[in-house]
Every structure is written in C-alpha cells, then in structure tokens.
Amino acid sequence: MRAAILREYGEPLAVRDVPAPEPGPAEVVIRVEACGVCRSDWHAWMGHGEWADDRVPRGQVLGHEPAGEVVAVGRSVDRFAPGDRVVVPFSLGDGTCPYCRRGAGNVCADGRALGFEPDAPGAFAERVAVPNADYNLVERPPWLDATAAAALGCRYMTAYHALAERAGLGGGDRLAVHGCGGVGLSAVQLGDALGARVVAVDVDDDALSLARDLGADALVNPTELGDATDVPERVRALTDGGADVSVDALGIAETCRNSVRSVRPRGTHVQVGLTTEAERGEVSLPTDWMTRWEVSFLGSRGMPPTSYGDLFALVEATDVDPGALVSDEIGLSAVSGRLAALGEYEVHGVEVITEFEG
CATH class of the missing domain: 3.40.50.720 (NAD(P)-binding Rossmann-like Domain)
Known part of the structure; x- marks a missing residue:
C-alpha cells in the first residue's frame, strides 16, 4: 500500500509502498477514504515536542484524522465487520483503565496517539489499523460522508470536547x-x-x-x-x-x-x-x-471515543456542517507541500486527502 512517511524533520515526506497492516486479535483494519491534514501533523513533521518527551520519531507514518471502511477484523472483535463505515479517533485508549471506564479514554494511561507513535502507524496511507477496536472505533452515521468525517475527526471533536465537556x-x-x-x-x-x-x-x-x-x-x-x-x-x-x-x-x-x-x-x-x-x-x-x-x-486534548454520539447528535440537530470547513481535497503526494503551508499560516479551513494511490 502507499503511505507517507516522516524521513527527516521539516523535509518532504517519503511516499512509497509499504506492507499493508494485518489485524491483530483486537484490531480492525480500515481502508482510508479520507484523512485530514492538521496543524498537529505539522508539529510532528517539524519535530516539535521533545520538551515534553513527545517528539514523533523518524520513520513514522503520519495522519490522525481518518474516515473509511472496515476491510478486516481480528478474531476477538465483536462490534464491527467488513463493510462498516467508520471514523477513527486519534486518542486510542486500552478500554480497560479507570479513565477509559469513566469515559475519558483520551487520557488513558496506556493509550496511544494515532499517527504519532511507532505502535500506532497513521492514516496518511491506504490502510490503517485500529487497536482495541471495540472501544476505540466509531460507526459513522449514514448522513456523514468520509470527507466531512475526516474534517470532524480531529478539529471538531477537539473543539467539542474543549467547549462542551471541559468548559x-x-x-x-x-x-x-x-x-x-x-x-x-x-x-x-x-x-x-x-x-x-x-x-x-x-x-x-x-x-x-x-x-x-x-x-x-x-x-x-x-x-x-x-x-x-x-x-x-x-x-x-x-x-x-x-x-x-x-x-x-x-x-x-x-x-x-x-x-x-x-x-x-x-x-x-x-x-x-x-x-x-x-x-x-x-x-x-x-x-x-x-x-x-x-x-x-x-x-483539553482530543475527545474520548465515547463522546462521539453526543457530537453526532449535535451536528445532526443543528446547522453545523463539518464539510463547510473543507477548503481543498488533495492527493497523498501533495501532503508535504500542504504541511509547509500550514507552517506559513497559508491554509484556510481544512484540507483533506481523498486520493491515496497516485
């Protein structure tokens, strides 16, 4: 599969073929239909975060705002099957710790951050694996297309958690x-x-x-x-x-x-x-x-997966339109240039990758 990989900080990502993921027992593999390009990706690309022991390592597949379709499931996954339309939170909890059990999986003590850690390769790729899928993965409502869901997948859910749940x-x-x-x-x-x-x-x-x-x-x-x-x-x-x-x-x-x-x-x-x-x-x-x-x-950081139902209900009941923020749809090969544009504050709205094979 094609994926965009961080080679050197601040340098163009390497877009190349890598092995497609296979699902572990509790994992699901998603065919990525859309993935947003976020300022957090820019921070990772620039090598920021070493002051908080949070620097993304070289060799990482970036991308943390995916939406797509389930293509493979692990043997212990109960809630999902191939063909399901889903959105993937970037804050991945283990589903068992006290924070996860209280609905705060975004601060899970053993959690992972999709696209920012070696054991959670990201979604600037044709396929992405989701760990602890029964807890982390979120079914996408029929009215929410993949491009709008990618815009919602970090920006909206982060804003919703900050405003409605934290403040x-x-x-x-x-x-x-x-x-x-x-x-x-x-x-x-x-x-x-x-x-x-x-x-x-x-x-x-x-x-x-x-x-x-x-x-x-x-x-x-x-x-x-x-x-x-x-x-x-x-x-x-x-x-x-x-x-x-x-x-x-x-x-x-x-x-x-x-x-x-x-x-x-x-x-x-x-x-x-x-x-x-x-x-x-x-x-x-x-x-x-x-x-x-x-x-x-x-x-405030991200949003726990258990809060998506409330966010979906708000979006459906009001005139909130995540798709209205999408300013451009791009191919995987264009990501490096758009990350640079984020650093120059040249991006308005949300840019979303919708072409992964070229």
Missing part, C-alpha cells in the same frame, strides 16, 4: 476563540450551535470572514489595534466585561496570554493549541491576576 459552554455564554485555523473555526461553529455569542480573533481577514460565515458575532484583528496586548481589552468590550469561556486554538505565547486575559471574573480559559519551538511547552501567565479573579485554566 461546559452553554446557551447565552460569551465565547472568545483566539486563532481561526481548523480547530478555531470548528470552535466558532460549535460555539454558535451551543447557543453562545462568539468573538473570533485572528490576524488574517480571510480567516475572520470565514469565522463570520460560520457563526461568529464579532471579529477582532489584532493588526488593526494599537498593540497585540490590546486584544483582551477589545474582547472584554465586545463581551460586556469578558468572555465566560476563551479558547487558545493556536498555541503561541501571545494567543495564550491574550485568551487568559480575555475572560471575565470566574471565567474559563481552555488551552487547545500546542506550543511551538519558540515556547517549548512553557508560557508565562498572569497568575496573580488569575488568582484575584478566580480564573480557571483548563487543558
């Missing part, structure tokens, strides 16, 4: 989203669907225009203010004293601190974006100010 965002709340890439735009659309009033923040007018189309009530472009540190003041003015929930969907120090400063007393900041080489996993924060106003700082 408890609800109707009438005020939400600020700092960074309108894929996960940020997903947060805008989901925040609107959850009944919040949304302020979108980005330095790119095209990204802000898309945010408005997806439900943002107000827009902030830091380049139009006197100083980037004026962003929290502007957000507080637009939200009558500060956001109930503010999300850093990018991960640089500036957006993190601006997001924290944007919340009202007893408000909540949610950190979704991962840091870059400049921050190396550490960002200084106004801790005395956070203590004075009882501001909560939450981390």
